[in-house]
Amino acid sequence: MTENQETPDRTLGRPRATTHDVLAEIGVELFTRHGYEHVSVQQIADAAGVSRRTFFRYFPTKADLPWGDFAREVERLRGELALVPDDIPLMAAVRHAVVEFNRVPPEAVDQHRARLGLILTEPELIARSLLKFRDWRQVIAEFTARRLNLDPTSFFPELVGEVALSAAVAAYRQWIPSLDTDLSTFIDTAFAAIVDLDRLEQGVAAQLSMRLDTRGRDHRRITGTATIQEMQESQEENADETR
Amino acid sequence: MTENQETPDRTLGRPRATTHDVLAEIGVELFTRHGYEHVSVQQIADAAGVSRRTFFRYFPTKADLPWGDFAREVERLRGELALVPDDIPLMAAVRHAVVEFNRVPPEAVDQHRARLGLILTEPELIARSLLKFRDWRQVIAEFTARRLNLDPTSFFPELVGEVALSAAVAAYRQWIPSLDTDLSTFIDTAFAAIVDLDRLEQGVAAQLSMRLDTRGRDHRRITGTATIQEMQESQEENADETR
DNA sequence: AGACTAAATGACACTGGGTGCCAATGCAAT
DNA sequence: ATTGCATTGGCACCCAGTGTCATTTAGTCT
Numbered sequence: 001m002t003e004n005q006e007t008p009d010r011t012l013g014r015p016r017a018t019t020h021d022v023l024a025e026i027g028v029e030l031f032t033r034h035g036y037e038h039v040s041v042q043q044i045a046d047a048a049g050v051s052r053r054t055f056f057r058y059f060p061t062k063a064d065l066p067w068g069d070f071a072r073e074v075e076r077l078r079g080e081l082a083l084v085p086d087d088i089p090l091m092a093a094v095r096h097a098v099v100e101f102n103r104v105p106p107e108a109v110d111q112h113r114a115r116l117g118l119i120l121t122e123p124e125l126i127a128r129s130l131l132k133f134r135d136w137r138q139v140i141a142e143f144t145a146r147r148l149n150l151d152p153t154s155f156f157p158e159l160v161g162e163v164a165l166s167a168a169v170a171a172y173r174q175w176i177p178s179l180d181t182d183l184s185t186f187i188d189t190a191f192a193a194i195v196d197l198d199r200l201e202q203g204v205a206a207q208l209s210m211r212l213d214t215r216g217r218d219h220r221r222i223t224g225t226a227t228i229q230e231m232q233e234s235q236e237e238n239a240d241e242t243r
Numbered sequence: 244m245t246e247n248q249e250t251p252d253r254t255l256g257r258p259r260a261t262t263h264d265v266l267a268e269i270g271v272e273l274f275t276r277h278g279y280e281h282v283s284v285q286q287i288a289d290a291a292g293v294s295r296r297t298f299f300r301y302f303p304t305k306a307d308l309p310w311g312d313f314a315r316e317v318e319r320l321r322g323e324l325a326l327v328p329d330d331i332p333l334m335a336a337v338r339h340a341v342v343e344f345n346r347v348p349p350e351a352v353d354q355h356r357a358r359l360g361l362i363l364t365e366p367e368l369i370a371r372s373l374l375k376f377r378d379w380r381q382v383i384a385e386f387t388a389r390r391l392n393l394d395p396t397s398f399f400p401e402l403v404g405e406v407a408l409s410a411a412v413a414a415y416r417q418w419i420p421s422l423d424t425d426l427s428t429f430i431d432t433a434f435a436a437i438v439d440l441d442r443l444e445q446g447v448a449a450q451l452s453m454r455l456d457t458r459g460r461d462h463r464r465i466t467g468t469a470t471i472q473e474m475q476e477s478q479e480e481n482a483d484e485t486r
Numbered sequence: 487a488g489a490c491t492a493a494a495t496g497a498c499a500c501t502g503g504g505t506g507c508c509a510a511t512g513c514a515a516t
Numbered sequence: 517a518t519t520g521c522a523t524t525g526g527c528a529c530c531c532a533g534t535g536t537c538a539t540t541t542a543g544t545c546t
Contacts, residue, residue, distance in 0.1 A: 012513080013522025014510095014512045014513065014521080016523070041503070042502085051525045056505080057524085060504085062503070091441055126374060130369055130370055131366055134369070155436075159433060162409035162410075165409070166405035166408070167405075170405045174398045190398075196441075197403075198334055255491075255543065256491080256492040256542065257495065257539095258542060259495090260494075260495065283531065293495080293496090294497075295496090296498095303533085
């Protein structure tokens, strides 16, 4: 399931000429600099000192480059879910697992932001993301189904998977252009907002505390786990800042 | 924004050799029969008695075929939202508009099911769907932003758009393999479930009333607008039917 | 009737992603 | 030195999509 191991035995046959990591790094670099569609696989292969044909032996698609070993990540999500005690209610469990899943080690923040930025910005990558996130969603759906003793393909589990992904993606989009290091807080806030959607809807500009001016890269840090109450409390001070 | 009108003046120049509708119908037919990736644009063009080059003058992409005039549909959604009175709370307004948006005239049900089925089943079309639905989401986000006097690109409006799309897609997926005619009911139930996510999560197999056995095409009709209470009431009778 | 105009088509060449096939390569073990 | 073998590289090929331009098919004007 996860990507082919980079070093299984490495004793027989011709040695590898590159690695997934090298190709991915070169690809992301070029995509970021020139835009996804203005970079050809040929250019990436050349930069890696490898033939075009060999590139496609490492990545099935140009669009796979920014995703790293996503199958492994999906398994990590499954692991996070498995770690949540059974007595935690479903949505709280999902929320907690997804938040933990999105803890990015400080040294990996820049790389992660660059890759997510590409994935959620470049049209071709936006398109492919749905195929990747499908597996992610399914893990949530399976967890939900197991918890409620339902078929994973039935309505409610699929809905929970879909909604969880919504929260994550909405959080990603706000986090990417921000200067904030802590992605998991954004995720947590998104889940909080969803669970309280119907209570937030009444003229409450609650989410303003998480708003950011994308152009100015001005972002207000949220300290700790934001609750809906905290968000609502900061409503007045920001209410008139909208254009 | 919407697709080029089929009959603007039609008096000068060489007459058209085909129409969007004809190409779309042929395409959907072939995709359904042989699978999306096993049908080439050449085959579709041949079947329509038109050159490959001409096909691309009607549709920018092979993947656009099942979408009809989606830009117009997005405008229809915008219209539905505009029709909702201001005193209806945000989520209720969105819910109502999306439900109305998804009312399919009886004679169009089969076609709509076929197209949605392709869009949510064929990997390449799944991928492209995100680019299409992006505009759809944005309409919801703009509505939300206007209601709350926020920037449409800020967190909460984007989240609402994302969540609304989640509800719709989850409903689509259940509706497609069902024998049920009424799509809008599925949509309504999905929104109901989302708004009450935190109340549903406690071991309640509420959604069983909407469950369907995809293989057997056995679906229980939901009469009228399902409420969470109604869903919960049918919990016991179905609780042991899960595999 | 014949020339003119304009919109649309069709043909061709080209780029780029992705695949199948097979010979060549480089290292290790013998 | 030879053999085994995983990997590479080259080549041909298919398909989606684009740019260019000549050609077709009408209606219209004289």
